[in-house]
Each structure stands twice: as structure tokens, then as C-alpha cells.
């Protein structure tokens with residue numbers, strides 16, 4: 001993350017030399033899909049905020065499970081069940097260390113960020129909020145961090161308040177301060193914006209909310225894959241993210257919550273695994289984290305997520321952050337060189353996401369022309385319609401970069417945009 | 426492999442740049458809004474009837490090149506058609522977009538609408554090309570309404 005955006009524009013950007021410690025060509029070999037072609041051209045995959053590609057080690061971890069140890073977990077005395085349970089719990093421990101949780105009992109495996117937020121809304125929010133209470137979100141949020149709170153508001157009579165952004169897409173801390181009152185019970189804010197790339201100062205957000213006794217949920221779906229995250233340093237009460245956006249399979253995600261909160265919360269779903277004993281008169285819930293994991297979980301997903309984290313740690317989160325910053329800088333500069341392009345989202349601090357519109361060309365048409373050139377980007381509202389409305393556009397084109405992308409690929413993106421402008425001029 | 430120019434034929438680009446029959450009719454006999462949540466395309470179609478014949482038809486809204494050109498060309502091809510003929514034309518248009526096959530054959534008698542035959546190579550764009558048609562259908566059926574392509 002770093003400052004950038006408006007400067008630019010005297011001739012072509014100079015391309016930085018890659019740091020010796022970071023060999024992108026070697027990294028690309030870890031992702032077999034990157035060598036495929038689309039429409040006869042080498043694939044340029046720039047839709048990483050939607051989902052990331054998977055390194056071979058993640059695929060291999062799932063193959064190994066299926067071919068060597070497969071069994072259900074936590075319920076067998078036989079060897080396979082023991083081995084699979086160990087692998088599953090090892091993945092949980094890895095997640096806990098990865099985000100700096102105090103204990104692995106604070107790590108709940110869920111389907112993704114969406115399910116984690118719904119879990120918190122229903123298991124924490126519903127019993128604790130009453131009419132007149134307030135929930136604060138920001139204008140930047142993904143629908144996944146809006147709709148579950150609207151449902152909760154309908155159920156409890158609580159009210160949703162929205163922190164605005166400025167014309168660059170910066171989260172406005174002052175405005176946020178004005179919204180905080182004794183009525184604020186939950187603050188649910190993303191750390192990285194999928195639509196604009198804006199990074200929100202979540203440490204300050206959390207500290208300020210705590211002064212009013214509110215609990216804080218941070219949506220890290222667009223943060224954990226880009227830079228180091230330490231939930232205890234943020235001091236948030238809940239932190240959520242999805243595996244598939246951080247090089248792991250889809251269908252797995254994480255809810256982190258402080259232990260005392262999880263202890264006090266009722267289960268989200270009932271079933272096997274989440275109980276200690278069941279009679280028709282009384283059921284005793286299992287200890288954390290199992291209380292929140294009813295039924296046979298996504299074992300493949302959890303193990304794949306563990307492998308993805310190990311991979312990310314080997315590459316090094318600080319290397320990733322530094323390299324992706326350079327890509328973001330380069331993409332921002334090169335896009336700004338095109339007179340027809342308008343960048344949407346030029347916040348001071350960003351993850352490697354560039355959203356833009358091209359004068360006279362609908363984003364959907366850009367997407368199709370780029371696809372023809374082998375360049376995959378996302379076009380549309382990015383499940384964040386309120387921020388599209390804020391900027392007065394129905395949709396944008398968005399290129400979101402990973403550490404496996406190259407400067408050459410950014411050049412291909414720029415060339416393809418010129419092709420699109422040529423078609424529609 | 427399909428070429429970009431199969432999709433974005435000159436006629437489509439032309440109707441995107443300068444759409445025909447743009448606007449809204451006063452006191453329409455049928456009016457509907459169409460919305461494509463996938464790309465945010467929004468369109469409104471108004472129709473005036475003379476008996477069961479479409480006397481005039483206009484559209485307004487914002488959308489991608491395919492949906493704008495499709496709306497524009499649709500208004501041209503529907504003017505003067507009976508409701509039955511319009512329904513029949515929509516069915517054939519839909520076939521042209523979704524069925525693999527001989528575009529020449531499928532497009533026979535469809536006049537300028539044939540230019541959309543390239544869309545069938547781009548399944549993600551079929552909804553763009555049919556949005557205006559779904560909307561006019563809604564306008565003629567309930568004479569008042571909202572539709573979405575989802």
C-alpha cells in the first residue's frame with residue numbers, strides 16, 4: 001500500500017527493476033493455469049479480487065487428502081480419521097498464527113466472508129441489539145457487509161448508519177467520528193475495498209468504536225492476501241475473510257472472534273459436531289470452536305487453506321505487499337496516460353485494485369474486447385452498488401492484481417484498452 | 426475462434442453511436458422499465474398502438490453497445506408490426522442469439538437484426554441483446570411494469 005494516483009503523466013512510466021528476492025517468473029510456475037491461452041493469446045488474469053488462482057501446492061494438498069488419508073473428522077478412532085483430523089486442526093492453527101489470533105479456538109471455519117458476517121449478525125447481533133441501536137458501515141462495503149445488517153435491522157429495529165467517502169474514495173474518519181454515539185452497537189467496515197481498492201485505517205476505526213463500547217467487525221476479504229494482518233494489533237472483535245480470494249479453494253472462509261464473545265454467543269446452526277451430548281430434554285454444546293461448526297465441515301477447503309497460507313508465508317507477505325505496490329503504481333500511471341480513461345478510486349492507500357471507466361465505452365464492452373485479447377478483468381458493479389452510486393456510474397471496469405502478475409501483463413491490459421477505444425471511436 | 430468484428434459489426438457500432446427512436450412517447454399505450462443487474466443496463470420502452478399494430482415506439486436509458494444497438498434496431502423493426510408479428514420476431518431473434526447453427530438460415534427474413542448473430546459466441550452478452558425485447562414484451566403485456574433479466 002502506498003500513496004499515488006494523481007501525479008503521473010509526463011510520458012511513459014519507467015518500469016522498476018524487480019527486487020532480486022522476488023522472482024515473478026518462478027512464482028508463475030507455481031500456478032499452472034497461468035500458462036493457458038484464451039482466444040489464442042496467453043491469458044492475462046487480472047480478476048484476482050473476484051477470486052485468485054490456485055498454486056500447485058494447494059491442489060496437491062487436496063489430492064493428498066483424497067488419495068491418502070480421507071476420512072470424516074473428530075469422530076473416528078481409526079487411523080485415517082485421526083490423520084485427517086490432525087490435518088484439519090493443523091490448518092486451523094495455521095490460520096490462527098497467520099492473523100495473530102491469541103488461540104486457535106478463536107478460529108471458526110465457515111463458507112466464506114459472507115457466511116461469517118451472517119453468523120455474527122445472527123448469533124451476536126440478534127440477541128444483543130434492540131430498537132434504536134445503531135450499526136455503522138461505510139459507503140465502500142460489499143453487499144455481503146450490508147445486507148446481513150439490514151436483515152438484522154429488520155429483526156431488531158436497529159438502524160444502519162453509513163460513513164461517507166470523499167471524491168478519491170478515502171474513508172472519512174471525521175465523519176465516522178460524528179456517527180459514533182452511545183447507540184452504536186456494531187461497527188462493520190471493510191479493510192480493503194474490492195470496488196475501488198481503498199484501504200481503511202482499521203486500527204483507528206476500532207479504537208474509536210471501542211470508546212463507545214461498540215463491537216467491531218472487520219471484513220478482511222480484500223486485505224489478508226495483500227499484506228500482513230494482526231487481529232490483536234487491530235484489536236477488532238471479529239475479523240472475516242474468504243479462502244478463495246487468498247489462493248485457497250472456494251467454499252472455505254474464516255470467522256475470527258475474541259473468545260469471550262464466542263463463548264457468550266449462541267450457536268448459529270445446530271447439528272452434529274457442535275454438541276457434547278444430546279438428549280430430547282437437553283443438549284450441551286461443544287467447546288469452542290466446534291460449537292460453531294455444525295455438521296461435517298469443508299475438510300478439503302480447510303486443508304487447502306492451510307496449504308495456501310503456508311505458500312503465502314513462504315513467498316512472504318512483505319514481498320507480496322512491496323511487489324503488488326509496484327504493479328499498482330505502474331497500472332495507475334499507465335492508465336492515467338490514456339486521455340479517455342477516468343480512474344474511479346484514487347485513495348491515498350490502496351490494495352492492488354484499479355477501477356476505471358473509459359469515455360464513451362460501456363464497461364461491459366471493454367470487458368468483452370479485453371477478453372478477446374486474452375485479458376480477464378471484472379466489469380459491473382462489483383457487488384458494491386452504493387459506492388457505484390456515490391461516483392455516479394452504473395458500473396466500472398476493474399483490474400485487480402496479484403503478485404503473480406507482471407508489468408508485461410499491465411502493458412497487455414493497456415494495449416487492449418487502446419484496441420477497445422479503436423473499435424468504438 | 427471468433428473475431429471482435431463478428432460481435433461489434435459496423436451497423437451495431439453505428440446504432441450505438443447514434444441510437445434511433447430515442448426518447449419517451451407522450452401518453453403511451455404500453456410502458457415498461459428493464460434492468461440488467463449484471464451490467465447495470467437500464468432501459469425504458471414506450472409504445473403507442475393503433476389497434477393491434479405498433480404505431481410508434483421509443484426507448485431511453487443507458488447501456489452497453491450491444492443493448493443500446495439492440496434497442497435502437499428493435500424500435501426500427503417493430504414499427505408497423507402487429508402484436509403477433511412482434512412476438513414472432515422476438516422468438517426468432519432469441520433463437521438467433523442462443524442457437525448454434527447457420528446464422529444465414531436463422532437470420533432469414535430478419536433484416537438488419539441479423540447483425541446480432543455474432544452474439545451467440547458470447548453467452549454473457551445474450552442478456553444485453555435481449556433486454557430491450559423483454560422490456561417491450563412487458564410493456565405490451567401488462568402495459569405497465571418492471572422487468573429484470575435475472
Ligand SMILES: Cc1ncc(COP(=O)(O)O)c(C=O)c1O
Pocket residue numbers: 049050111112113114115142144145190192193194219221222242383
Ligand atoms: C470486500 C468483500 N467482502 C466480502 C466479500 C464476500 O466474499 P465471499 O463471496 O467469498 O463470501 C467479497 C467478495 O467479493 C469482498 O470483496
